[in-house]
Amino acid sequence: MERAIEAKDLRKTYPPGVTALDGLSLSVESGTIFAVLGPNGAGKSTAVRVLSTLSRPDSGTARVAGIDVLGDPVGVRRAIGVVGQKHGSDGEATGRENLVLQGEFYGITGRDLRRRVAESLDRFGLTAAADRKVKTYSGGMARRLDIGMGLLHRPRVLFLDEPTTGLDPEARVDLWREIERLRVEAEMTILLTTHYMDEADRLASRLAIVDRGAVVVEGTPAGLKDDLDGDTIHVELAGPDGADARAALELVGEIDEVSVDGRTLHARARDGGTAVPAVLAALEAHGIRAASVTMARPSLDEVYLRHAGRAFSGKGAQPEALRMATTDREEVAA
Amino acid sequence: MTGLRQTWQVTLRGVRVFLRNPAYMGITLTQPLIWLVLFGALFKAVTRIPGFHGDYIDFLTPGIVVMLAVSSAGWTGMGFIEDIHGGVMDRQLASPVWRGALNAGSVIYAALTIMLQTVLIVLLALVLGASYSGGVGGVLVLILVAGLLGAAFASLSNGVAVLARQREALIGGVTMVVLPLTFLSTALMQKSLMPSWIQTVARFNPVNWAVVAGRSAATANTDWTLVATRIGLLAALALTCAAFATRAFTHYQRSL
Numbered sequence: 389m390e391r392a393i394e395a396k397d398l399r400k401t402y403p404p405g406v407t408a409l410d411g412l413s414l415s416v417e418s419g420t421i422f423a424v425l426g427p428n429g430a431g432k433s434t435a436v437r438v439l440s441t442l443s444r445p446d447s448g449t450a451r452v453a454g455i456d457v458l459g460d461p462v463g464v465r466r467a468i469g470v471v472g473q474k475h476g477s478d479g480e481a482t483g484r485e486n487l488v489l490q491g492e493f494y495g496i497t498g499r500d501l502r503r504r505v506a507e508s509l510d511r512f513g514l515t516a517a518a519d520r521k522v523k524t525y526s527g528g529m530a531r532r533l534d535i536g537m538g539l540l541h542r543p544r545v546l547f548l549d550e551p552t553t554g555l556d557p558e559a560r561v562d563l564w565r566e567i568e569r570l571r572v573e574a575e576m577t578i579l580l581t582t583h584y585m586d587e588a589d590r591l592a593s594r595l596a597i598v599d600r601g602a603v604v605v606e607g608t609p610a611g612l613k614d615d616l617d618g619d620t621i622h623v624e625l626a627g628p629d630g631a632d633a634r635a636a637l638e639l640v641g642e643i644d645e646v647s648v649d650g651r652t653l654h655a656r657a658r659d660g661g662t663a664v665p666a667v668l669a670a671l672e673a674h675g676i677r678a679a680s681v682t683m684a685r686p687s688l689d690e691v692y693l694r695h696a697g698r699a700f701s702g703k704g705a706q707p708e709a710l711r712m713a714t715t716d717r718e719e720v721a722a
Numbered sequence: 723m724t725g726l727r728q729t730w731q732v733t734l735r736g737v738r739v740f741l742r743n744p745a746y747m748g749i750t751l752t753q754p755l756i757w758l759v760l761f762g763a764l765f766k767a768v769t770r771i772p773g774f775h776g777d778y779i780d781f782l783t784p785g786i787v788v789m790l791a792v793s794s795a796g797w798t799g800m801g802f803i804e805d806i807h808g809g810v811m812d813r814q815l816a817s818p819v820w821r822g823a824l825n826a827g828s829v830i831y832a833a834l835t836i837m838l839q840t841v842l843i844v845l846l847a848l849v850l851g852a853s854y855s856g857g858v859g860g861v862l863v864l865i866l867v868a869g870l871l872g873a874a875f876a877s878l879s880n881g882v883a884v885l886a887r888q889r890e891a892l893i894g895g896v897t898m899v900v901l902p903l904t905f906l907s908t909a910l911m912q913k914s915l916m917p918s919w920i921q922t923v924a925r926f927n928p929v930n931w932a933v934v935a936g937r938s939a940a941t942a943n944t945d946w947t948l949v950a951t952r953i954g955l956l957a958a959l960a961l962t963c964a965a966f967a968t969r970a971f972t973h974y975q976r977s978l
Contacts, residue, residue, distance in 0.1 A: 443978035465816060465817055468816075490817070
């Protein structure tokens, strides 16, 4: 089995005509961690629901663990583990009871089940809390239980839908370690959705950026960063003269591309080190005051902004819109 | 086999919640007593209506049993709504679990609760002077009938919950259905004293099937044909409702 997940041209529209998937295709190699990045509403969760047989696409095909999601959904369910965005555990039951019920749902019973439950509790550091109601667990503990439940039947492919959302930084790092360990020890294929760049950068060997229901770019984190070809210079303006500043910078030879986002200018330069003085000189020549100038080496944030963000639109007014906006996008004709 | 095991595991989930929440258990167990005492006091006057015959507590007990069964069962779907909002439902549906088990497990738990409530009503009524001339067998039929009717309405409630996913919708549904069905039956009023159109409607009312079967079984001179046909109808209804609730999951997933 070469490809653990193979999705072609998935489309799904919710009434009254909201397009969630618009020709999404993915290909994930077995035994790797693949990250799907995208703003809220981009279609990440819908993709996971379709691939995990929870939902059906309007059209398109998908095979998970070599099994057709439409032709044999029960076969797919046996082969995969799913950890959703929300806690999937029953707060009124104990951690152990949650695991037992989950095992029964996969047809695991008796001594085998008891052994797996004990192993899972141990592995995820929940043995001491095993017989406490889950509603008394911390966010990190409940998340670890969710993952333990998703893994109890030893799936070949694991779906993690925004696994660290809502966790404190320490619990996030713990979970990252756990996910990396899984890939190595269990030789599992993991597809995770996230909107944290650092998470994708750290965990994934490949990633796809999804926007408006389709993959806009796919590659390795390193490859995508290299493709950016240059550094980004951010200029925080002292006054509201964004358009003038943009016009000024567009005349600077060292700058390849400029965009405005409120009072912030984003400029891309092949060599940021030599471009910064030129940028400052150009601004001064036009009588525009800069509050600060920063330069960034390519990071995954830059990749994301470039492909799914709104920074290079010249229109978005709130910086937060870079990461979260779901509407009103205008591609820059660079 | 796996399906039955899974059903029982889902039932156990409900049973554990019941046993672990003293407040919830207290309400479930006190409710039958309050109903019997209140309705008993209120409807005692029924016996003074010309044309009423028989002992009022013997008459009223099966009515209260059935009324409580429908109204308890109506809330069963709340559990599914909680599960949907909490992510539990999606996790379960992403597993290969038999969908029938998710509904059946919850329905069996509901029916067990209702049968326990029925036992309590029966015992209290005994203290209040009910005679149960139908004997132990008659009382067992009353408990069975309450369980079957409860199972049917619990499935119905689950199905509506999965389709609507809103507490408000379920509350509205229960309010719309439970009281009218109770009053369109002989639960609280002797048939010969009801308007004739209600008598006609009552013949098609599952609540009335349960009332007449339970009442006939619990009293002397049981009409076993009546009891058997009504039990058959109730069992068929319970299965139909279970099929509806199980199919509702497919509909739910299609909307995800």
